[in-house]
Amino acid sequence: MRKKILIAADQSLYSRKAMEYAAQIAHEIKEVDFSLLHIQPMISQYLVEEAEKLPKAKKELNQMNEKNKKISHQLLEDCKSFLVSSGIDANCIEIKSRTRDRSIADDILKTAEDQSYDAIIAGRRGITGLQELFMGSVTRNLLAGSRVIPVWVVNGPFKSEKLLVAVDGSSQSLRVVDHLAFIFSENRKIHPFPFWNFDQWCP
Numbered sequence: 001m002r003k004k005i006l007i008a009a010d011q012s013l014y015s016r017k018a019m020e021y022a023a024q025i026a027h028e029i030k031e032v033d034f035s036l037l038h039i040q041p042m043i044s045q046y047l048v049e050e051a052e053k054l055p056k057a058k059k060e061l062n063q064m065n066e067k068n069k070k071i072s073h074q075l076l077e078d079c080k081s082f083l084v085s086s087g088i089d090a091n092c093i094e095i096k097s098r099t100r101d102r103s104i105a106d107d108i109l110k111t112a113e114d115q116s117y118d119a120i121i122a123g124r125r126g127i128t129g130l131q132e133l134f135m136g137s138v139t140r141n142l143l144a145g146s147r148v149i150p151v152w153v154v155n156g157p158f159k160s161e162k163l164l165v166a167v168d169g170s171s172q173s174l175r176v177v178d179h180l181a182f183i184f185s186e187n188r189k190i191h192p193f194p195f196w197n198f199d200q201w202c203p
Contacts, residue, residue: 002031003183006117006149008108008138009036009079014123018154019079022121023086030186035094035117036079039107040068042100065099072097105141112149118183120146124155150179 007022009015022034043064076095084090101107112120124139142151165180167173 001185002033003029003119004033004035004115004117006035006037006108006112006120007079008120008122008142009038009076011075012123014154015079016082016123017156018121018123019082020086021152021154023083023088026086026088026092029183033092033094034083034088035096035115036076036083037096037098037108037111038072038076039104040072040097040099043068068099069097103141104138105145108138108142109145109149112146117149119150119152119179121152121154124153150176 005022007018009019026032026034043061073095076097080090080093080095083093096111098107098111101110108120108122111117120142122139122142139153143153163180165173165176167177
């Protein structure tokens with residue numbers, strides 16, 4: 001059964017790290033398709049309202065929309081080229097660009113849920129505490145807002161191919177195990193390694 005993974009794409013270094021991770025795991029997951037999603041900048045509500053009344057404002061709005069679409073499309077094509085150069089079949093990569101409706105995180109989650117993706121890959125954005133206080137973190141909001149789609153957060157360079165799964169017997173941790181079993185179901189090289197909770201054995 002083919003898997004569908006959505007990659008949140010933007011111009012940042014963190015997004016590039018997410019794509020590097022996707023390229024690496026593509027060799028470990030059988031029958032996987034990737035979609036690169038870019039959320040275009042939000043248009044000023046003032047300009048939208050003015051465009052309904054003034055022909056000049058409407059022309060400016062249309063020009064801005066076309067400019068955003070062009071920039072977004074070029075970004076996605078560059079990202080696709082990077083994945084292809086990393087060894088992923090071009091036929092397994094789709095590009096998606098959409099205008100911002102609410103927040104970036106909400107729009108990513110809505111796309112993933114509406115189109116039944118199996119996972120979201122996102123780079124951890126590096127922002128200051130003050131920025132996060134006023135704007136929030138896209139990555140944090142993805143993690144907090146996702147109720148159905150697993151979110152994989154890539155924090156930076158990686159070397160290990162090992163996966164550590166924290167389980168505690170809860171329904172949430174069992175869902176994680178079930179998700180990984182599905183994603184890597186066709187990979188015969190992966191073997192589980194038992195991990196004991198030593199708190200049960202040590203005084």
